[in-house]
Amino acid sequence: MFRSLQTFVKKWRASRNSGHQLDALLAIADQHAQYAERSEWLIELAHWIHRGGTVQPVAQEPLADEARRQPEHTRLRYLLHVLDRNPLWKANVAGILRALLRESDGISLLCDAGMPVHSAFFGALFERFEASLIPPAPNRRDLAAIFTLMFTAAEDADWIAALPTDLLTRIRDLFTYELDSGNPREGVPFSLDLLAALHNLTCQISSTGLSQTVRSRLGDADVRVAMEKQPFYRLTRAMLALESAHQAEEAGADPGKLLHEVNYLRVLLDECRIATDNVFSHLYRNGVSVDIVFQIERMRMRIQRAEHLLDAWMASDDPHASSRLVAELVKANHASQSVAHLMRSNFSLLARKVVEYSADTGEHYIARDRAEYLKMLRMAAGGGLVTVVTVCVKFAITGAHLQTMLEGLLAGVNYAASFLLMHFLHFSLATKQPAMTAPTIARELDGAGTPEGVDSFVSSVVALIRTQAAAVFGNVMLVFPVCLGVQLLWHAVFHANIISPEKAHATLHSFSLIGPTPFYAALTGVLLWSSSLLAGWADNWFVLHRVADALSYNRRLRMTLGPAGAARLANFCRSNVAGVVGNITLGLMLGLVPAIVSALAFSFEVRHVTLSAGSIGVALGVLGSSALDLPEFWWAIAGVCSMAILNVAVSFALAFHMAVRSRDLRRNYVRSLRGAIWRRVFQQPLDLVWPVNARPAHPDRVQ
Template sequence: MIKTKKQYSVKEVFETHIKGEALLPHNELHLLYDLVRYFRPKRASHTISLLELIGYLQEHPSHCRILSDYIKNLLSNRHFGRMISEVGILQDSSFFYELRKRIMEKFIPFQPEKDTLQYVLNQVFYRASDYIWLEKIDHNEYRSLFELLNFTDIFASEQTSSYGLNQLCNAIGLITQRMSGRSLESDIIYMVPEYGYLESPFLSFEREFEGVRENLLHGEPLQENNINYKQLMVLFRQCQDFVQHAYKNTSKYGITMRVNQGLLRINQQLARVKILIDLLVVNTKKDKIDNTICMALKLIEYNCYKNNIRSFIKESTQTVAYEITQFNASTGEKYITETAKDYFKMLRASLGAGFIVGFLCIFKILFHKVDTSEFGHAFLYSMNYAFGFILIYLTGSALATKQPSMTATTVARVVEEGMKKQSKEEDKHSEFAEFFARLWRSQFIAFVGNVIMAFGVALLLVWGIDKFLGENIVAHSWEKLLSDASPAHSKLILHAAIAGVFLFISGIIAGNVSNNQKHNQIAYRIEEHPFLKRMIGTSKSKKLGLWIAHKYPGIISNFWFGVFMGSTFSIGSFLGLDLDIRHITFVSGNIAMGLYGTHFYLIWSMWIWIFIGLIIVGFINFIVSFGLSIWIAFRSRNIPSPEVFSLIKAVFRHLKKAPMSFIFPPKQKKKLL
């Protein structure tokens, strides 16, 4: 029977493995495993103490000697150079390869060779959170245990200790060589053309460290006031500047996932090198023991942290997400009105989108009558939506639900600027509250324009077809059109949320296409294309390149949004799931056609339900799309989640102060002559 921690003591742990003056012959890791298991807290956040172990060893010198010899023999000549240079650092430029690898190793951990230190750590400190409680232990207790067990530091002249120092230096040298090679690859140099004709700081750093390593291995200590150390740190900062410069240039050159992974890997290697070099710095005699203890803790931390998926995704996607959302920010500015002129301009643009959607509603009804397969209907619906959305985009019309995903990044920027202000909590986000009022009324008037025009056009068209062609196209579908618009008669909320997710994804697609175009210099390639220059001239080639750079992301985004919207029902039907989409503008058009089919004769409760349904669809479309987009935008700018509560308070304060500003633009004050 396995005993719990409360049922036994440190004494029992030792007596289980030691008889007389010798260890029992069993697996070499059992004693260390049980000691760690005894002290491991139920929660990693809990703080523990090693005083019980220290006191027991002081009272039992023979067991102290046995434990010392046991651990020394266990760790003697264990290889750890490759581990310290690789574990916890990206090993591939492919995001999905690394993600698959980490997920797999979560369930089936990688097991190294038995002569390595990583094998011991895998077996003993096998929980991903072990390094957390180990770091909480008082460092003085580690030092007391270190001296009590008569361990030697890695700087000692004994062969076993110098073996550890040699491996540590080799690991740093290996990392510097890898950084040098990766930094010279063409996709990285492309991000920092300023370094294209200069000597790589990584090569200089590599050469400088070789000199430091020779001195260390010959017994010369590395100190902070040492000229070699100072020169090494100067070159290290130049390497950091290289990476930071590459990240700054992403706004100019864009960035791909592969390049981002390469830069992230170099950044991780730089951070690792700095930590390892700091462990080599010895200013006082006490530093030798402290640095040895710190190195042991770092090895455990790296091994525990190596398969962390959440941090990997966050680090890998943050820069790319920032660049993707930057496109949406520049595009989203036009969706936020300020003056009365802008307000009514938005109304006109939304009326234009509603006009086109009215036709799309009619076309979908007609396509539904086509005798084809489920896939055929999905294709027809998708093309109907896709080309309709593209037409809305190219004509400068405004589909209200497309606004949230485009405006979220602009909102995040305003929040970020407010956080930088050194002011009272009440004033810190006052500008954001005013900005949000502008955004809300812009959304409101866009919804109004879309809904009114889509309703009117769809109603006029279905009446015209019936009047002039003698066919009521909604004679058999009006009941479904109306029930789909009612939250009491369909899964309207779920279907509206699905549409909100697609709106969010379409915004991400637009930003990603724009980012890739920028990185691959598509506009410049078209401008300088020899065939195009000869056929249409240099000036028109340039205009074409600029037009594609500006419009192509939006075209692709709207195309895929249409495909998502048009194929959802068919995919759900194939999978046996009740999946569909509800978009406020289309719901408005469908209601118009459904009402025509009933000759406007409905029971009063159905009138109420379809009215409530229309409002719910608009709200869900907006809140889901905006919520997901703002989450990405906040994350890309490292804005903490708790800041949301301060923003909500600021908005409510502004709502009390100027409630009508959320519906209508403020009157402009006349200038005094």
């Protein structure tokens, strides 16, 4: 048969008529061939069904609408029609189908298809990479392997689920065509595999649910009482009772007992699903672990699969139940091969947790009234004052002409120290805010389904734009003149410049709008957004591992600082861990990433609006008033303006996109709000730069 299959492939490539291809394929069907050859034949048949091509219309079945909507249904009808006209071909095809069901491991398909085998996230990730490189071989006696090779597209689930009743009936009749009733192996019912797979799944669900990972997050104080009440504890016994009722019914007992056990098992599966939701809620409140999310997500998939199997087993006479089960298996099997699906399903909760931390923090950086607006200006001015020292130290580091990586490390330490000082002095750096405030705006989308919600959302967007403008203005308007004054004072006292005139000209030229400055500014925005992610991750890690409790009850700390002092230290760490991690990582990234990228890929320099404005102030002090007549000075000013826009826009856009994706909001829904924002801008343009409508201040909002 193997040579015949090779001959068929050659004929298929030479023929464009789908009907001739099918005839050639059916002619070589042999139910007595080796297992691998029968598997390959069935795979080719499945590919013929969904590969396309034209077939001759079947007499008395002119379903033109179906051909346009579901061409696979038309080809299935044609296949069954050809088999009805050729009894020998039909007997071979039916024999192949029954033999594959009999000789293959069906539990692997029903129970494991679409389920990750490994118990940890990174093991499953490696498993999917490996599966994409090494597809399963058709000689494996495994229905899941044949399934994977037969249905290679996720769209196959749609046409399988939509199969009409008459086609499903004819397909079922094909399986029983010329069934040898004298051979007991021929008539082994597939329902036994369904029951065995259901037993397997309930054991796996119960084992995961009773593990310490899940049990410790169910929230019950009395563990012993809670164990007896948990649905995971009762699930295995309910499955055993169902199997006993099934055996009793086959022996002629009351069938009502079986229905009662089935309903009880359904109730327990529902309770298990509710318990998994409670675990997700606990994780969201107390810190997210990707490995724990992976295990809970896999358990939820098993619960859903068990319900599908139970439905198909109870409705064994309904062909649509079987088609729905097959469609679900195809969809799950295809999703199990997608790395993107694995990342999305397991990182979504962590992303939402990180986004929510940013949203809570970002609320403090949106000035909604005049008092908050003036406070933001003062905070930004303080941030600009600290940046003056940062700029001077940066020029000292670059003037030492050190090795690139060492210079980048020292620059990163300089930036990190400055950002930490701003954090503890409650000053503000303008470009750090967009990545924090974007999730706050996205969270308000949840209530934008009403006119009041739309108005609140638009007001928040306008307040955000106004606040960012105030922060940039406060930073730049202080750092530029103070840096200029520091250079003039330095020259008057020491009769020397902070940088040489050549370095001043090079600084102005490097900031020019004509050149890579916009590109560098956009990449700097990516670094600003990345630091907000790391800050959210640090906050999640601190809560997940209960570091605050460990500090509060640490014996040495309590002996040294006292119980109250240890508690104050724990609260201080809890309040500042995210800010410290975010500021340190941002500073190190601004110093080291350009050095690493320049060494490995392409030339890259940080273009931060506040730091660059201070650098221009120093350069202007060195060159004097004659620099005002230089085109490169004004091109550098234009470049700083582009930095202000791109630093803010890129970091905000990335954070907002992540926030929207974490909340499963539709793009059309978000896009419909743009008109409301533009209407507010045209109606009240002054509101973009100054709070027109004074509202009661919230002192705790801007900190």
